[in-house]
């Protein structure tokens with residue numbers, strides 16, 4: 142309905158430049174980015190490992206941005222992955238990599254690192270192909286909407302991943318609780334939510350553009366998940382390293398959690 146359209150400027154559509162954001166993922170250029178990335182990739186590896194890890198038919202990644210690193214372990218244990226993002230440019234950037242188009246970001250150093258964690262660094266090209274085959278669609282998503290993937294109609298997912306998205310998308314803690322409720326509707330009963338991000342972030346930079354973030358505290362996050370119908374199965378944390386701060390963001394720590402839809 143036209144009258145309900147937000148008057149808040151659409152900062153993500155207007156200002157989030159995927160190629161500038163991808164600078165965070167050039168391994169070896171910034172020790173803090175590397176540490177963040179290693180933390181996440183190790184926990185994805187442990188969560189989706191072949192023996193005893195999460196597996197299933199459909200996994201949906203919520204707020205993928207222009208990135209694929211969060212899917213590199215899961216593509217071994219889920220038959221189909223659907224990537225999603227709010228902005229047109231991010232979805233195009235993802236399609237560029239999926240379709241091997243000229244100018245696509247080179248993820249191979251990150252893919253090699255994940256293959257090394259899995260015990261076979263030299264299989265990186267096969268993993269890239271597997272991921273390309275497994276990602277079936279790249280859809281528009283808005284977690285502030287009751288039905289985040291509307292108008293797409295999907296079967297309920299066995300697993301959702303969402304990384305660095307809640308704090309970017311939600312203007313208030315109330316909106317964040319509502320977003321968790323919206324995400325829950327996309328999951329099978331007892332399906333898993335693999336949620337990660339930074340604690341207490343108030344901003345992050347993408348190129349020369351500053352994005353506000355919703356500072357999330359551990360206590361809030363755990364209570365909000367509980368209230369919105371999830372049971373937390375695992376929570377891993379890491380402090381922001383003491384030496385040197387990253388002027389591109391002010392997060393105080395990182396979290397990686399696995400929760401399950403409670404029914």
Ligand SMILES: C[S@@+](CC[C@H](N)C(=O)[O-])C[C@H]1O[C@@H](n2cnc3c(N)ncnc32)[C@H](O)[C@@H]1O
Nearest residue numbers: 204205206208227228282283284304305309310
């Ligand atoms: C910091 S980026 C994270 C991207 C990626 N998940 C990663 O881990 O690098 C935040 C993402 O949230 C997306 N976003 C912003 N508002 C959103 C909304 N209302 N619904 C879904 N995604 C949103 C942005 O387009 C952006 O890609």
